[in-house]
Amino acid sequence: MNEKQSDKVASKKKSNYDLDLLLKLNEQMLLIRRFEEKAGQLYGMGKIGGFCHLYIGQEAVVVGINSALEDNDTMVTSYRDHGHMLVCGMDPKGVMAELTGRITGYSKGKGGSMHMFSREKGFFGGHGIVGAQVPIGAGLAFSHKYKNEKSICVTFFGDGAANQGQVYETFNIAALWNLPVLFVIENNLYGMGTSVERSSSTDNFAIRGEAFGIENKTVNGMDVLDVREAATEAVNYCRLKQKPYILEVKTYRFRGHSMSDPGKYRTRDEVAEMRKNGPLKALQKLILESGFNESELKEIDNKIKLKVNEAADFAVESKLPDEAELLKDIIIE
C-alpha cells in the first residue's frame, strides 16, 4: 500500500484514538462514498456502461484493513473493487476514467469497472469471476514468500464466493504451504439477490478454514476501528507466522448488487435500518467527540467532493481509446 500507516493499535478506548488517524480513516471512507455516489450518478446518465458494483456501506472494511498494512503488501479482490483501488492510492481520475471507458483509465478503457490493476500500488485486480481471485491472491502470497519479501497478500471475497470450490482448494494449499495470505470475507449478507440463509448451509464463514487449521476471527464491519484492530492482529499473524488467516467482516451494501438490481430480495425497512448504523456515521461521531466540529467535517467533505467532481470531469472529458487499441495488449511481443 502506498500510504504507510503503521500506527500500532493498542487495545485502548476508542476515545483515545489519535485524531489524525480518525481523520485519515474518515477521509478515505468519505472518498469511497462520494466516488461511488458519483459513479452511480454517471451510470444513471449513461456515461458508465455495463456492470457497475458500488461499495457504499462497506467502506469500513477495506479502509480498516488497509490501515493495518505495510507499503509492499498487495491486495486482490472481486468486481466490487472501486473502494479497494482508491484506498490503495490509485488516482480517482484514472479509476473514474476507466469506468467511463476512456484511454486515460487504468486499463486504457479496456477493462472497465471490474478489471483494473496497478502494480505500482500493489493492487492486482479487479476480478470478474466469483471466487477466481482467491487462488490468485494465494499465488501472490506465494510469490512474496518465494522472494523472501516479508509482504502479505490480502485477498478479499464475498459471502457468495465463499461457497466456491476453488476457495477450499486454496485454503488447503495456503495452509499446507504456509502462505502469508489474509483472506477477508466481506459478508454483506447477499450474494447478488440470494441471502446467506438461502445459499449457505451455515452462516459462520470465518470457521470455514478450521478444517484446514486456519486461524480466524469475525469482526463488525460497520466499525472501522474494530476492523482495524482485528486486521492488525491478522496481518501481524500472516506476516510473522507466514501463515494464512481468515477474517470475516460482517457488513452490508446500501445499494443494489449492481446498478441494475431492483432489490426486491430485501425490504426498504431493512436497508433503512442498516443505513442508520452506517460506518461513516459511527466514525464521524467519534471525531466530533474528539473536539472536531460539524463545519470542519463539512469542509473535509467538500474537499473530497471537489476531488471526485474533478475525477468525473476528467473521466467524461477524456478521449475514448483510439481504434488501434482494439488489437493492442493481447500478447507481449
Added chain:
Amino acid sequence: MRNNEILMPALSPTMEEGTLAKWLVKVGDKISSGDLIAEIETDKATMEIEAVEEGFISKLIVEEGTQGIKINTPIAEFSETKKISKTNDDESNKNVINISNKEVIEVKKSSVIETSDNTLTSSNNDATKKITVREALRDAILEEMESDNDVFIMGEEVAEYEGAYKVTQGLLEKFGDKRVIDTPITEHGFTGIGVGAAFGNLKPIVEFMTFNFSMQAIDQIINSAAKTLYMSGGQMGCPIVFRGPNGAASRVAAQHSQCFASWYSHVPGLKVVAPWSSEDAKGLLKSAIRDPNPIVFLENEVMYGQSFECPISNEFTLPIGKANVEKNGSDITIVAFSIMVGKALEAANELEKNGIKAEVINLRTLRPLDLETIINSVKKTNRLITCEEGFGFSGIGAEISSLIQENAFDWLDAPVLRVHGKDVPMPYAENLEKLALPQTSDIINKAKQICS
C-alpha cells in the same frame, strides 16, 4: 508337474517393454501371494511386482539389468514343489502378476540428472545427441531453472514421485522443494495460485498430469491468465507455462483421451505450442519458459518414450510461431502437429512409392499459426491435407482449411481435406480405439483422393 511361468507384466498404458532392474528372489526361494519378486523399470517408473500364487522359484530366465524385455515374455519359472521334476499338463501354464500399488522412486537419481552431453566432448553448438522426448522436456526445464531463479515447477507428483510420466525426474534433488513443488489434486486451486505467482513476477511451470484435468482449471487459464494483459491495458502480463500430455494415450478411454488443441487455440491471449520430436520439445519448451505470455504446451504421452537427435547446447531454442518443413515435396502439402507429424511422414514415404511427392509441415505452434509457411507450400503443391488427433468439428484443420481458402484460394487445385479423430468419445476396446484415431492409412487415402 509342469513349471509355471512368470511373465513380463505391462505396468503402464503405454509400456511395450521394460528393464528387469532387480530380482528380489533367487532360485529355490519359496514365494506366496503378495511376495515381492522383482523390480521392473518401465517407461515411467521403477515398480515392484508381486507373486500371485504359491510355489518355489525354479528358474530366473532373465538376468538382472536386462533391457527391452517385451511384455508377456517369460522372465522366471516356479513350481509347486521345491524339487523340479516332471511336468503336469492340467496346471495352468501362465501366471498373472499383480502390480504392486507402491511404486518405488528410482534409486539411480544421480545417473538420470546427468546432462545430455555426457557422451559427447564437443562444445560445438550444433552437436546433437539422440534422446527421448521425455528427456528433452526435462533438459529444457532443468536448463531454464538453472539460468533463472524465478522459474519453478508445480503440479501433481512432479517432485517426490519425479513426475507421473517421469518428465521431472531428478529435478527435486537438484533444485529442492522450494522450486519443485508437489500440489494436492486440486487443479482449479493450484492453477489459480500459479497465475497469481506469475502476476507476482515469478515464472511458473504448471504441470497437468494430463490436459484432460486442465478442464478443472480452464477458467483460470482463460479468464485469468489469458485475458488479464488486455484487461489491464498492457500492465499485467502473466508469464506462465501450462504443460502436460494432451490427446490420446493408449487404452485409457474417453475421459483421459482428448485433444485440447482447438479449445486453447480459440483464445486470444494464449500461445499454444505442440511439439513432436525431442528437438521440438526442448527448443520450444525453453522458448515457452522465457516467453512473457501465458503458454499452453501440449505434449503427447505416446511420444515421451520416442528418441530423436536433439541439439545439446544450453543455448538451443526454437522460435514460437514458426512451423518446420520436415520433408520437401511438390505434389501435396500435409500439415500436422504433435504425434500426427510422425504419421504424416510415414504417409509421405508410402505416397512416394506411388509417385506422389508430399511436403510435410510440422506446425510446432498452433497459436500464433505460421500461416505463411503453409501458404508458401500450398502455392507449390496446390493441394492440402490437415491432420490432427482431435475431433474434426471446429478443429485445427477446419481453421486451416478456412484460412487457406481465404488466403490462397486461387492456388488450390482440389478441396482441402481433413484427417482427424472420429466424432465420438474415445472408446476403450483396442479395435475401437484404433478406429477412432486417425491412422497413417487415412492420410494416404485422402492424399490419393485429391492427387488422382
